[in-house]
Amino acid sequence: VSSAEARAESEPPGRPAVEAGSRFLAEIGEQPAALLRLLEQRAAFERVAEEILARRATTIRMVGHGSSDNAASYGVYAFGLLPGWTALRDSISLTVYYGAELDMTGSTVLALSQSGRTPDVVDYLERARRSGAFTVAITNDTESALAAAADAVLSLEAGPEQAVAATKTYTNQVAALGLLAAHTAGLGARFTEELRVVAEIMAGLVPAVLERITNVAVSFSFAGRMFVIGRGAEFATAREVALKLLETCRVAAEPLTATDLAHGPVAALDALFPVWAIASDDETLPAVLEATARAREAGATIIASGSAADAVVGAAYTLPVPVPPTPLLSPLLSVVPGQLFAWALARTKGLDPDEPRGLSKVTLAR
Amino acid sequence: VSSAEARAESEPPGRPAVEAGSRFLAEIGEQPAALLRLLEQRAAFERVAEEILARRATTIRMVGHGSSDNAASYGVYAFGLLPGWTALRDSISLTVYYGAELDMTGSTVLALSQSGRTPDVVDYLERARRSGAFTVAITNDTESALAAAADAVLSLEAGPEQAVAATKTYTNQVAALGLLAAHTAGLGARFTEELRVVAEIMAGLVPAVLERITNVAVSFSFAGRMFVIGRGAEFATAREVALKLLETCRVAAEPLTATDLAHGPVAALDALFPVWAIASDDETLPAVLEATARAREAGATIIASGSAADAVVGAAYTLPVPVPPTPLLSPLLSVVPGQLFAWALARTKGLDPDEPRGLSKVTLAR
Numbered sequence: 001v002s003s004a005e006a007r008a009e010s011e012p013p014g015r016p017a018v019e020a021g022s023r024f025l026a027e028i029g030e031q032p033a034a035l036l037r038l039l040e041q042r043a044a045f046e047r048v049a050e051e052i053l054a055r056r057a058t059t060i061r062m063v064g065h066g067s068s069d070n071a072a073s074y075g076v077y078a079f080g081l082l083p084g085w086t087a088l089r090d091s092i093s094l095t096v097y098y099g100a101e102l103d104m105t106g107s108t109v110l111a112l113s114q115s116g117r118t119p120d121v122v123d124y125l126e127r128a129r130r131s132g133a134f135t136v137a138i139t140n141d142t143e144s145a146l147a148a149a150a151d152a153v154l155s156l157e158a159g160p161e162q163a164v165a166a167t168k169t170y171t172n173q174v175a176a177l178g179l180l181a182a183h184t185a186g187l188g189a190r191f192t193e194e195l196r197v198v199a200e201i202m203a204g205l206v207p208a209v210l211e212r213i214t215n216v217a218v219s220f221s222f223a224g225r226m227f228v229i230g231r232g233a234e235f236a237t238a239r240e241v242a243l244k245l246l247e248t249c250r251v252a253a254e255p256l257t258a259t260d261l262a263h264g265p266v267a268a269l270d271a272l273f274p275v276w277a278i279a280s281d282d283e284t285l286p287a288v289l290e291a292t293a294r295a296r297e298a299g300a301t302i303i304a305s306g307s308a309a310d311a312v313v314g315a316a317y318t319l320p321v322p323v324p325p326t327p328l329l330s331p332l333l334s335v336v337p338g339q340l341f342a343w344a345l346a347r348t349k350g351l352d353p354d355e356p357r358g359l360s361k362v363t364l365a366r
Numbered sequence: 367v368s369s370a371e372a373r374a375e376s377e378p379p380g381r382p383a384v385e386a387g388s389r390f391l392a393e394i395g396e397q398p399a400a401l402l403r404l405l406e407q408r409a410a411f412e413r414v415a416e417e418i419l420a421r422r423a424t425t426i427r428m429v430g431h432g433s434s435d436n437a438a439s440y441g442v443y444a445f446g447l448l449p450g451w452t453a454l455r456d457s458i459s460l461t462v463y464y465g466a467e468l469d470m471t472g473s474t475v476l477a478l479s480q481s482g483r484t485p486d487v488v489d490y491l492e493r494a495r496r497s498g499a500f501t502v503a504i505t506n507d508t509e510s511a512l513a514a515a516a517d518a519v520l521s522l523e524a525g526p527e528q529a530v531a532a533t534k535t536y537t538n539q540v541a542a543l544g545l546l547a548a549h550t551a552g553l554g555a556r557f558t559e560e561l562r563v564v565a566e567i568m569a570g571l572v573p574a575v576l577e578r579i580t581n582v583a584v585s586f587s588f589a590g591r592m593f594v595i596g597r598g599a600e601f602a603t604a605r606e607v608a609l610k611l612l613e614t615c616r617v618a619a620e621p622l623t624a625t626d627l628a629h630g631p632v633a634a635l636d637a638l639f640p641v642w643a644i645a646s647d648d649e650t651l652p653a654v655l656e657a658t659a660r661a662r663e664a665g666a667t668i669i670a671s672g673s674a675a676d677a678v679v680g681a682a683y684t685l686p687v688p689v690p691p692t693p694l695l696s697p698l699l700s701v702v703p704g705q706l707f708a709w710a711l712a713r714t715k716g717l718d719p720d721e722p723r724g725l726s727k728v729t730l731a732r
Contacts (some may be wrong), residue, residue, distance in 0.1 A: 075453070080466045249634075264612055
């Protein structure tokens with residue numbers, strides 16, 4: 001289903017043309033409300049958490065593509081830090097294409113798909129269920145094939161997403177993984193309250209960043225490539241910001257952990273190679289500061305975002321975000337400047353971030 | 367320790383200046399011999415496999431940075447397809463920076479480091495051992511800190527590697543992971559013979575590709591960015607080829623699975639954005655062919671390598687490799703055209719692939 005077709009289902013024909021990027025921008029702004037809608041699902045999260053505990057299915061296998069896979073990077077930390085479980089972004093191809101038969105008893109599958117129609121994610125879930133896993137669909141469409149195939153369904157509640165590049169679906173996926181992890185650790189009530197505070201902070205953050213972002217983006221109108229660095233829980237943010245730039249701005253943006261940068265890619269840097277650094281006030285900050293110092297030595301222009309953006313020495317641009325009530329929630333705020341930068345840069349380059357060339361809202365590719 | 371210092375330890379002062387890239391090229395050519403040296407270690411691999419089985423430590427946690435982490439991508443498939451176990455590239459930051467306390471009984475840690483001195487890999491291994499994991503160091507230096515900290519050591523036997531960008535260490539890491547996986551599945555003897563055949567095929571492949579590669583590289587002298595796609599076991603190859611291009615050619619090369627490409631990055635493609643595709647004759651080939659067709663539609667120039675390179679319709683350049691005795695060994699051959707392309711492109715651009723600016727052989731960065 002192409003993006004145009006997907007919209008045709010939900011909108012009347014002959015609707016007036018809208019300004020390029022207006023849907024993408026509107027959906028960035030809807031994220032706080034989407035987060036609050038997710039919180040209304042907390043009873044379902046509690047039930048799924050209880051089922052995971054009852055089955056002792058404590059190896060968490062996450063699958064998804066694109067933004068969904070980026071959210072899964074966050075899940076590694078949410079489950080690692082809250083219940084202390086091993087969570088992995090599982091290989092879809094190992095199971096679906098190669099037909100490997102892994103024993104998945106003791107595993108919970110969290111299958112992430114906005115539409116619930118991504119074919120190999122559905123296929124993976126069905127195979128994993130037969131291999132003994134407890135399977136959970138996390139999707140906006142609770143009537144989808146993915147939802148039908150799973151043992152349990154968690155509704156993302158992001159609401160209709162019309163821009164091809166995901167924003168509110170991504171942040172609700174991150175929040176959903178955090179919320180589920182918190183419930184498995186008996187911390188669901190506290191996490192819910194913390195998420196509510198983050199939604200409120202985010203509602204103030206969007207207009208504040210929006211006011212400044214076009215001036216920042218203009219400086220990068222001619223940038224064809226970029227590194228986006230983050231570490232730990234913020235690696236998910238680095239991946240997601242890079243994907244938004246690839247999708248909407250035709251920038252070859254590559255996500256790297258702060259440490260990866262030193263292990264090779266730093267050699268590619270020069271003044272024409274900007275580095276977007278996510279610096280959050282947590283245990284990984286020293287690694288991020290070390291990496292940005294190396295990037296600066298190589299002549300790169302640094303854009304620092306995150307709650308510790310001001311700690312990045314020599315950044316050309318600084319886009320700080322507020323400190324959340326718990327460090328594990330910082331990725332929900334850190335991603336906002338990146339989303340808005342992608343919106344502003346696309347417009348600066350004369351591109352329409354609502355409908356990137358060559359992309360559809362629902363990707364059926366293998 | 368800088369690259370210059372590392373060499374100073376092993377070479378007499380006053381040695382004559384060598385041609386740019388000659389060490390990198392020599393080490394690419396040494397790979398078949400290095401593989402054969404690894405096979406002499408097969409008794410050690412057998413012992414470690416027996417120990418893993420005896421301890422039932424069948425969750426395989428691999429850690430490493432750069433090329434070592436790329437090799438770990440291969441390990442996911444080697445362990446998934448041979449003994450049918452879950453192997454994951456574990457998060458170093460979760461354990462080392464955040465101090466998460468995961469129960470690692472039932473886990474084997476495979477810590478990959480050329481030098482055995484990568485600080486956070488050593489730190490991870492020590493913590494994992496305290497958390498109940500069986501720990502194995504896979505390194506060229508069996509006297510290193512990593513080797514000293516581990517329950518068992520597997521010597522990579524790549525021999526001194528003087529070019530900063532790894533080649534023979536990477537291929538021996540891939541082979542070592544395959545060999546260990548095969549031994550745990552009771553297939554060690556057969557895999558050893560298959561590896562011997564691959565070493566022989568590789569010895570013929572290097573000069574054959576070398577003859578053609580400069581003509582291919584010249585066409586990309588002005589390319590600043592590239593996607594490198596592969597799927598399944600060849601995703602490791604895609605990651606490694608991209609890293610060589612980043613390290614030695616200042617190209618913003620991003621590795622993507624064939625499916626990732628469709629989920630966003632395809633929107634960034636145009637005629638100035640070449641795509642290197644690894645097409646191997648295995649179950650993932652349809653996904654790779656679908657992705658290259660999409661890239662071609664977007665106007666990208668395709669360079670196809672791998673055993674099924676000739677199946678890629680519309681490729682501008684085709685660099686096929688022979689079919690190995692078993693599909694799981696194809697990554698050892700598929701990486702060779704990419705290594706040689708990086709060597710040739712660096713020289714075309716006037717860069718020295720032996721000593722990329724800003725890199726050291728041993729990376730001590732966090």
